[in-house]
Each structure stands twice: as structure tokens, then as C-alpha cells.
Amino acid sequence: MKNLVWEEVAPYGMMSVPKRSRWDLPDLMGEVGEYFDCGATVGAGDTVFDVGANVGAFAIEAARRAESDVSLFCFEPVPPIFSALSANARENAWLGGARTHLFEKAVVSQGDPDHTDLAFFRRFPTDSTCDIDEKRRDFEMFFAQKGTAFRAALTPRVGKTVAAAVGHIVTTMPQGGLGRAVSDLVTGHVRLRAPTTTLSAVVMERGVTSIDLLKIDVEGAELRVLQGISDAHWPLIRQIVLEGHDRDGRLDVIGGMLTEKGFDIAHLTQPEGADEKGLDSFLLYARRAKTNGNGRA
Structure with missing residues (x-):
């Protein structure tokens, strides 16, 4: 706790971030709002996977929208950021009331090594990446x-x-x-070095029967995350919201993969400010085209 800074951010409550880092929590929560502006929804009783959870901003908003009646699986491999995420899971009113499961691991593709290299940027921690x-x-x-x-x-x-x-x-x-x-x-x-896992490994270990929303923001490793989902587990997923970088045809690959797995690309746009920064980022929202195994569209 001594390496964290706390700030009250209405209407989200108290939030912690690592010391000696540049953070603007109101702006960060505003960025989280873009995921839901795309069409993503969270309701009472849902299960949400948050890959690239950072300090828990997206998880807090998901919990707030579900009035804390939500199961959250949050993945964050960078130790200082994970410490803030853990503190928020205990102390934040919305997140603390949810069914929260934390994983200090990087999410990778099937067959990847059990550890991976990380680049942690102390002053700009939201840019930390495996690539x-x-x-x-x-x-x-x-x-x-x-x-x-x-x-x-x-x-x-x-x-x-x-x-x-x-x-x-x-x-x-x-x-x-x-x-x-x-x-x-x-x-x-x-x-840094961090242990790894795949989404399918966690689904099997924890007996997950549905994923109502899968959010991915992993600074360039989004395709690896999707490649860690086995064919048996794709039908469990109802919605995907993903921020990525369109390099080397990656957007086409991801779009083709999601279409093949039974999703409609419902929204595709650039995150706010990406064009001004000269970045090739995209924000994608996909929902299952047909009813999945839990009877929900």
C-alpha cells in the first residue's frame, strides 16, 4: 500500500495507482467508457474477462454497471500495476463487492512458453507491453x-x-x-519476466461456463490472446470488445477469425485521440451472431 497513491474518482469511488507514474484517472475512466459506447453491455449475474486489466478501471466500470453482481476475471502481469489492481479489488466499493478473480499473468496463445518478457514503463504504465x-x-x-x-x-x-x-x-x-x-x-x-496462461486454461481450471463479455487491451498482443482460446470454448463467449493495432494486416486477421467463430463485427472505430497521435489503433466490438450454449444472443 505504501507504493500506491489513492484518489477519489466520482462516481467510481476510491482508486489506487502506483507512485511515480503519470496517471489521469478521470481520463482513464473516460477511455473505458469508449468500450461501452461501442455497444458492449454488462448485466447482473454476468461473467466478464478483463485481459489487460491494468489498475482495474474497466473492471470497476463493469461492476458499477452490474451493481457489483458480476464475476470478474482480471489479468495483469506487471507487478506494480497488479499491486494497485489488488488494492482496488479490496478497497473500491464497486469492485470490492463483485466476485473478483485476479491473475498476475500474461495471457498468451496456446503452445507459448510459460513465461514471457515484459516492457514496463514506470512513468507511462498504461503503455506496458509484452511486445x-x-x-x-x-x-x-x-x-x-x-x-x-x-x-x-x-x-x-x-x-x-x-x-x-x-x-x-x-x-x-x-x-x-x-x-x-x-x-x-x-x-x-x-x-520484467512474467508467468503466462491462456484463456482456455483459466476456463478449464475455474469451471467457467459462459463469458458474457471478453475485453482485451494488451498493447499489441491481442491476436495471441485470441489464439489461446480453444475451439471448445469459443461458443462460451457472447461479446468481445478489443483495442488493437492494425499492422501487417492484423485487423483483417482478427476480423476473419471472429467471423469464422460466429461473431458479427457490430462496431469498428478509432479510439479517441489515436489519429492526432499518429497511431494505427482500432476499437472493435463483436457479438455472437447466433444463440450460444447458454441460450443468450
């Missing part, structure tokens, strides 16, 4: 967009040559060995 190369690409895309913006803004004032030089400096800041070293220092990058 450091993907996150570095995010940083480079962000700075490339900023470089373009600087060049456009400065050209009328200082001329094309100077503006182009400034834009180039900004664009290339996170690139190369020195740029990456500076980026690691600024973000507080730390390498």
Missing part, C-alpha cells in the same frame, strides 16, 4: 506525427528549410541506439 518492438513503433509513429505538425506550424514563421530541419529532429528523436536509450530513460522502461 517492446511494437511499442517502439508506436513511439516512432507518435514522434513522426509531431515532427510533421512542427514542420507545418513553423514553415510560415521561419521558412521551409529551418522548419524541415526541426521537423526532422523531432521525427528521429526515438530512433537509433541513442534515441532509444533516451526514450527508455524518459519513459522509465524496465524489463
Whole structure:
């Protein structure tokens, strides 16, 4: 508890986050609202899997919408963030009243090793990921967009040559060995190791009979999570809401997989602010096209 900071966030109650990190809890809860704006629903008695739970923001909102009558399975592999999630599961009024199961593990695909490398960013913990190369690409895309913006803004004032030089400096800041070293220092990058599991392993271990909503936000590893669901367990899932990155045709692969497994893509959009940051993020909501095994559409 001594490494946590607490803040009252109406109407969600008290929430904790790790110290020495940059957090804006009202903004974080606003981002969570985007998942439900896509069409995702949670009701009394539902079972929700939260993969990439972070400090529990999505889980708290799900519990609030179900008035705490919900079973939550929350997965967060980064130890400092998991500590905050655990504290919120005990102390937050909504989350503390729910049937909450916490897993300090990364969710991966079937056949993956039992441990995985993690990149934890102390100052920007919501960017922590299993795929450091993907996150570095995010940083480079962000700075490339900023470089373009600087060049456009400065050209009328200082001329094309100077503006182009400034834009180039900004664009290339996170690139190369020195740029990456500076980026690691600024973000507080730390390498960690974490145990892994698959969704199907947890379904079998805990005797889960339905997943009314599966939420995935794992900073580039979303396809690995889906590949950890066996054919026998796909029919248990009623809704999926997922934030991902459309690189190397990934969105088409995920869309094709969900369609093959009996889902309709009901909503597809960019998260708020993604375009301004130069990111290729997408937010997808899918629901089962036909009635599943528990008799619900």
C-alpha cells in the first residue's frame, strides 16, 4: 500500500495507482467508457474477462454497471500495476463487492512458453507491453506525427528549410541506439519476466461456463490472446470488445477469425485521440451472431 497513491474518482469511488507514474484517472475512466459506447453491455449475474486489466478501471466500470453482481476475471502481469489492481479489488466499493478473480499473468496463445518478457514503463504504465518492438513503433509513429505538425506550424514563421530541419529532429528523436536509450530513460522502461496462461486454461481450471463479455487491451498482443482460446470454448463467449493495432494486416486477421467463430463485427472505430497521435489503433466490438450454449444472443 505504501507504493500506491489513492484518489477519489466520482462516481467510481476510491482508486489506487502506483507512485511515480503519470496517471489521469478521470481520463482513464473516460477511455473505458469508449468500450461501452461501442455497444458492449454488462448485466447482473454476468461473467466478464478483463485481459489487460491494468489498475482495474474497466473492471470497476463493469461492476458499477452490474451493481457489483458480476464475476470478474482480471489479468495483469506487471507487478506494480497488479499491486494497485489488488488494492482496488479490496478497497473500491464497486469492485470490492463483485466476485473478483485476479491473475498476475500474461495471457498468451496456446503452445507459448510459460513465461514471457515484459516492457514496463514506470512513468507511462498504461503503455506496458509484452511486445517492446511494437511499442517502439508506436513511439516512432507518435514522434513522426509531431515532427510533421512542427514542420507545418513553423514553415510560415521561419521558412521551409529551418522548419524541415526541426521537423526532422523531432521525427528521429526515438530512433537509433541513442534515441532509444533516451526514450527508455524518459519513459522509465524496465524489463520484467512474467508467468503466462491462456484463456482456455483459466476456463478449464475455474469451471467457467459462459463469458458474457471478453475485453482485451494488451498493447499489441491481442491476436495471441485470441489464439489461446480453444475451439471448445469459443461458443462460451457472447461479446468481445478489443483495442488493437492494425499492422501487417492484423485487423483483417482478427476480423476473419471472429467471423469464422460466429461473431458479427457490430462496431469498428478509432479510439479517441489515436489519429492526432499518429497511431494505427482500432476499437472493435463483436457479438455472437447466433444463440450460444447458454441460450443468450
